[in-house]
Amino acid sequence: MDREVIVTSKEEFLPGIFRMCLETGKDFSEQSEPGQFIQVEVSPGPFPVTRRPFTISRTYSSSIEIVFETVGRGTVLLSEVETGSTVRVLGPLGSGYELNSGGWLLVGGGLGAAGFPGLVSFVDCRLLLLGASTKDKLLPVPGVSFLSITEDGSSGRKGLVTDLLESVPWDSVSNIAVCGPVAMMKAFIQRIPGEFTSSTQISAEARMGCGWGACEGCSIPKAGGGYLKCCTDGPVFPADSIDWERYGVVS
Numbered sequence: 418m419d420r421e422v423i424v425t426s427k428e429e430f431l432p433g434i435f436r437m438c439l440e441t442g443k444d445f446s447e448q449s450e451p452g453q454f455i456q457v458e459v460s461p462g463p464f465p466v467t468r469r470p471f472t473i474s475r476t477y478s479s480s481i482e483i484v485f486e487t488v489g490r491g492t493v494l495l496s497e498v499e500t501g502s503t504v505r506v507l508g509p510l511g512s513g514y515e516l517n518s519g520g521w522l523l524v525g526g527g528l529g530a531a532g533f534p535g536l537v538s539f540v541d542c543r544l545l546l547l548g549a550s551t552k553d554k555l556l557p558v559p560g561v562s563f564l565s566i567t568e569d570g571s572s573g574r575k576g577l578v579t580d581l582l583e584s585v586p587w588d589s590v591s592n593i594a595v596c597g598p599v600a601m602m603k604a605f606i607q608r609i610p611g612e613f614t615s616s617t618q619i620s621a622e623a624r625m626g627c628g629w630g631a632c633e634g635c636s637i638p639k640a641g642g643g644y645l646k647c648c649t650d651g652p653v654f655p656a657d658s659i660d661w662e663r664y665g666v667v668s
């Protein structure tokens with residue numbers, strides 16, 4: 418669906434991090450699954466040419482919410498859109514999480530946790546591990562037990578999210594969802610007990626053009642050779658479908 422939607426609310430709830438609610442209509446919100454994303458036209462003008470992808474953070478009866486950080490021109494333009502104005506939105510796009518039964522461990526690095534508020538209402542989340550550079554980048558996920566860690570020690574322990582692995586009650590975990598920077602996901606996959614790799618799903622990061630499979634701008638290396646399209650094969654993938662040696666390496 419490609420439609421003009423009303424921005425019904427916008428809030429800068431952490432410095433440079435916005436929560437925005439979009440009145441998409443019931444059909445759009447009902448079809449949105451945890452892990453899917455939308456492509457937003459951040460400006461009515463000719464630039465930037467390409468839309469920007471954002472995870473659907475959560476859904477309401479006829480609206481969806483996104484959470485985004487201002488990192489460049491597109492996200493700054495989006496943050497300046499006034500409540501009551503409209504933006505053009507394409508979605509819901511991509512394939513989301515396989516909502517398997519059993520206990521879930523969720524692991525989010527920075528804005529990687531943006532999609533978890535929606536996911537936790539569909540799965541049995543036993544523990545959420547949150548990591549960020551500093552406390553102002555730790556995204557709250559209401560209603561779940563969590564442990565947090567920051568690189569500068571401003572909230573929770575000082576360190577990286579992988580340092581929290583020792584606190585995971587592995588006996589109660591059957592599924593793992595990981596989303597964050599590629600380096601963080603790689604480090605995490607290397608450190609989890611081997612038997613959990615096949616039940617781990619990751620939400621991949623890639624620069625996107627079209628968002629629907631036409632431009633091949635979002636390719637990520639596939640285990641065993643070749644490439645996957647982040648926008649249509651993912652963005653959520655089984656962790657063992659990715660070639661972690663090649664992913665994130667600039668050639």
Ligand SMILES: Cc1cc2nc3c(=O)[nH]c(=O)nc-3n(C[C@H](O)[C@H](O)[C@H](O)COP(=O)(O)OP(=O)(O)OC[C@H]3O[C@@H](n4cnc5c(N)ncnc54)[C@H](O)[C@@H]3O)c2cc1C
Pocket residue numbers: 454465469470471472473483484485486487488489490491492493528531532621622623624625652
């Ligand atoms: C499937 C998907 C879901 C996403 N969901 C969210 C979300 O929920 N919240 C959120 O804040 N961001 C999300 N992103 C990242 C977001 O799309 C980018 O931050 C945004 O496109 C940047 O646009 P810009 O014009 O502001 O920045 P640009 O000027 O294009 O770039 C600014 C900086 O951000 C980096 N960057 C841009 N796009 C990406 C990207 N896709 N991945 C990693 N780094 C990038 C650039 O390398 C550069 O350093 C998602 C990306 C994908 C692919």
Ligand code: FES
Pocket residue numbers: 624625626627628629630631632633634635636646647648649
């Ligand atoms: S963004 Fe165009 S093919 Fe994926």
